[in-house]
Amino acid sequence: MYDFAIIGGGIVGLSTGMMLGKKYPHARILVLEKESQWAFHQTGNNSGVIHSGVYYKPGSFKAKFCRDGANSMVQFCQEHGIDYEVCGKVIVATKEAELPRLENLYQRGLDNGIPVKRISAEEVKEYEPHVSSVGGIFVKTTGIVNYKQVCCKYAETIQTQGGELRLNTKVLRIISTSDRQIIETNNGEFATKFVINCAGLFSDRIAKLAGVNPQAKIVPFRGEYYELIPEKRYLVKGLIYPVPNPAFPFLGVHFTRMIDGSVHAGPNAVLSLKREGYTKTDFDLRDFAEVMTYPGFWKLAAKHADEGIKEIIRSFSKAAFVRSLQQLIPEVTAADVIPTHAGVRAQALMENGALVDDFLIIHTENAVHVCNAPSPAATSSLEIGKAIVAEIPQPTSVRTVSV
Numbered sequence: 001m002y003d004f005a006i007i008g009g010g011i012v013g014l015s016t017g018m019m020l021g022k023k024y025p026h027a028r029i030l031v032l033e034k035e036s037q038w039a040f041h042q043t044g045n046n047s048g049v050i051h052s053g054v055y056y057k058p059g060s061f062k063a064k065f066c067r068d069g070a071n072s073m074v075q076f077c078q079e080h081g082i083d084y085e086v087c088g089k090v091i092v093a094t095k096e097a098e099l100p101r102l103e104n105l106y107q108r109g110l111d112n113g114i115p116v117k118r119i120s121a122e123e124v125k126e127y128e129p130h131v132s133s134v135g136g137i138f139v140k141t142t143g144i145v146n147y148k149q150v151c152c153k154y155a156e157t158i159q160t161q162g163g164e165l166r167l168n169t170k171v172l173r174i175i176s177t178s179d180r181q182i183i184e185t186n187n188g189e190f191a192t193k194f195v196i197n198c199a200g201l202f203s204d205r206i207a208k209l210a211g212v213n214p215q216a217k218i219v220p221f222r223g224e225y226y227e228l229i230p231e232k233r234y235l236v237k238g239l240i241y242p243v244p245n246p247a248f249p250f251l252g253v254h255f256t257r258m259i260d261g262s263v264h265a266g267p268n269a270v271l272s273l274k275r276e277g278y279t280k281t282d283f284d285l286r287d288f289a290e291v292m293t294y295p296g297f298w299k300l301a302a303k304h305a306d307e308g309i310k311e312i313i314r315s316f317s318k319a320a321f322v323r324s325l326q327q328l329i330p331e332v333t334a335a336d337v338i339p340t341h342a343g344v345r346a347q348a349l350m351e352n353g354a355l356v357d358d359f360l361i362i363h364t365e366n367a368v369h370v371c372n373a374p375s376p377a378a379t380s381s382l383e384i385g386k387a388i389v390a391e392i393p394q395p396t397s398v399r400t401v402s403v
Contacts, residue, residue, distance in 0.1 A: 002030045002164075003395040005183055005192035007171050007206055009033025011043040011147055011378050012370055013198030014154035015385035021161030023389050029163035030190060031155075032183070034170035039151035041276060042200050043378055045343035047256045047264060049239065050074065050084065050143035051376040054091075054109040054116060055251070061359045062376065063112045065387070069380035070141055076382060077145060080153050083259050086143040089239030092124055092133035094327045098243045099135060105243060106137050115140055130235045130329050142239055144259045147378045154381075171199075174209045181210070181366060193395060196388065197369040201275045201346040207362065207369040214371040216348040216356050217294055220275045220287070221250075223267025223345060224315055226325075226337035228255075235329055235336075236263045242328060248307050253314075253324045265325050265337055268314040269345075278342045280315070299353025348372035359384070363391060 004020055006013045009031055017031045035041070050073050053066035077084040093102045109116035117138045119127070124136045155165055166187065173184040174195065183190045199206040204218045228235065240255040250269040257263050271291065274284040291297050301308060314321045318334055325332045348356035348371055360372035368388055377384065 001028070001180065002190060002192040003027040004194050004196060004392075005030045005032065005181075005190055006196045006198055007032050007183070008198035008200055008203070009035070009038045009151075009155070009165075009167070010041060010198060010200050011039060011151050011154070011381040012200075012373050012384055013196070014038060014151050014158065015381040016196055016198060016388050017158045017163055018154050018161070019382075019385035019389045020392075021158055021163050024395060025161065027395055029158065029161070030192065031158060031163065031165050032169045032171060032185065032190070033165075033167050036168055038155050038167075039148045042343065042346060043151055044148050045278070045341055046147060046375070046378055048144050048146055048258050049256060049379070050086070050145055051379040052109075052114050052139045052141040053112050053376070054105065054114045054139050055244065056112065057357075058108065058111040060357075062357075062380075065359070065380035065383040066376040067112055067114065069376065069383040070143070072382040073145065073150070073379055074143065076150070076153075082145065082149050082153060084143055084145040085259065086141065087238040087257070088127075088138060088140040089142040089241060090119070090124055090127050090131065090136045090138055091241045091243060092131055092136035092328065093243050094133055096134055101243045101246065102135060102137060109137070109139065128237055128240055130331055131240055132328070132330050144239070144257065146259050150381075171206060171209070174206075176211065176366070193366065194392065195367040196392075197367065197371075198373075200373070201344065203346065203369065203371045204348070207371055210364075210367055210369070212362060212364060212367070212369055214348070214360065214362060214369060216350050216360060216371060217290065217296065218275065218346045219291055219294070219297055219349045220272040220277065221269045221345045221347055222272040222277060222342050223269055224342045225264045225266035225340045226321065227340040228263040228265060229336055229338060232332070232336040233261065233263045235331060240328055245307070248304060253321070255325075255328065264340060265332075266321075267343065268311045268321065270311050270315045272344050275346075276344060278344060294349070294351070296349045296351045296353045300349060300355070303353060345374060346372075347374060361388065368392065
């Protein structure tokens with residue numbers, strides 16, 4: 001009998017397991033992951049950015065978790081010898097019409113307590129000499145890290161605390177009784193007093209296995225990246241972002257220097273035809289049918305039809321993708337970039353077509369379901385883990401310590 005069973009070995013699940021072990025050092029903790037390694041999906045395929053929190057609505061979970069999470073992530077990396085860099089980033093307007101949105105973003109950063117600085121087009125050049133802009137802001141607290149390394153340290157810590165880790169273990173069924181929940185998997189059954197669902201792209205399905213309706217469906221969006229060839233990496237010193245369109249849920253294509261020195265460009269955002277569909281040809285009939293028969297998807301598609309078409313064009317046309325990059329760095333040519341990995345974002349969507357913009361965490365008597373943990377979940381993982389653990393009732397006969 002376990003005190004806690006966590007479903008999902010991404011960064012949120014592992015952080016939660018680690019925080020549980022810190023607060024309840026004598027609890028029996030189990031982490032189940034269906035893949036053969038940790039952080040295999042969203043966590044392991046993201047851009048590796050330690051976000052500052054400048055984008056998010058003041059007072060939201062995103063804003064608070066991200067601002068605090070950036071600090072705690074840097075501290076964690078320092079304590080455990082994980083390579084990271086607080087390099088800062090520029091967010092630039094490439095045309096005069098974007099300047100009001102840039103000013104709104106600057107004010108939002110101030111409202112969120114983020115150290116942001118207005119910079120002129122000439123000052124942008126001091127940070128990023130090859131960028132073309134009419135102005136920008138500099139966010140000095142943004143950084144970069146390899147989140148797979150972070151997750152491996154989380155998992156190692158859970159083991160050190162006495163927790164049990166199970167890879168290659170897929171949850172098939174959850175049965176609730178009066179005093180326990182039985183988790184049926186491809187590797188046997190596990191009994192637990194409390195379930196924590198951090199299943200990412202499958203979080204809504206796991207919730208339903210537990211008898212919970214999350215009132216939202218996960219719709220997968222694939223983000224495709226290009227990478228600058230080594231000879232052209234000099235074009236980007238740090239992180240370069242456009243001013244996001246507030247009416248569209250994604251940030252737009254940008255340049256990101258990774259902790260290994262490579263420079264990624266992207267992503268676009270297109271509907272994936274499979275929840276774990278990393279290529280254009282990946283297809284799953286159940287996943288596809290769920291999206292196509294979901295009223296919320298069609299309402300979302302109608303609202304963002306123009307932007308959606310642009311994203312699809314960028315997916316199939318390298319020339320169109322490069323033209324988007326040239327708005328930031330005119331020197332970039334098609335010969336300078338090569339395709340690299342893609343990521344799939346688990347976006348929770350309500351039936352009325354509204355995106356779940358903040359973290360969606362559902363509490364029941366004997367479970368917690370994290371049904372929407374979009375970017376900046378990696379940055380915020382330590383804070384999310386703390387928040388989840390703070391809301392979980394203490395197991396009987398288990399000692400509590402300060403987290």
